[in-house]
Amino acid sequence: MLKFCDPHTFDYPYLKERLDGAGIKSMIFEMDDQQQSLAQFSTRIETFIHMI
Numbered sequence: 001m002l003k004f005c006d007p008h009t010f011d012y013p014y015l016k017e018r019l020d021g022a023g024i025k026s027m028i029f030e031m032d033d034q035q036q037s038l039a040q041f042s043t044r045i046e047t048f049i050h051m052i
Contacts, residue, residue: 003032
């Protein structure tokens with residue numbers, strides 16, 4: 001999700017509810033328009049994988 005992007009933010013609660021209802025684990029990643037560190041993003045994904 002793009003940080004501070006209201007249209008994306010409005011869609012997320014509905015999407016999260018549907019995924020939870022279907023028993024699908026999910027995690028939201030916020031990004032800004034600047035390029036983030038690939039290592040930071042990898043760490044977030046690895047943590048999510050360990051959670052499931």
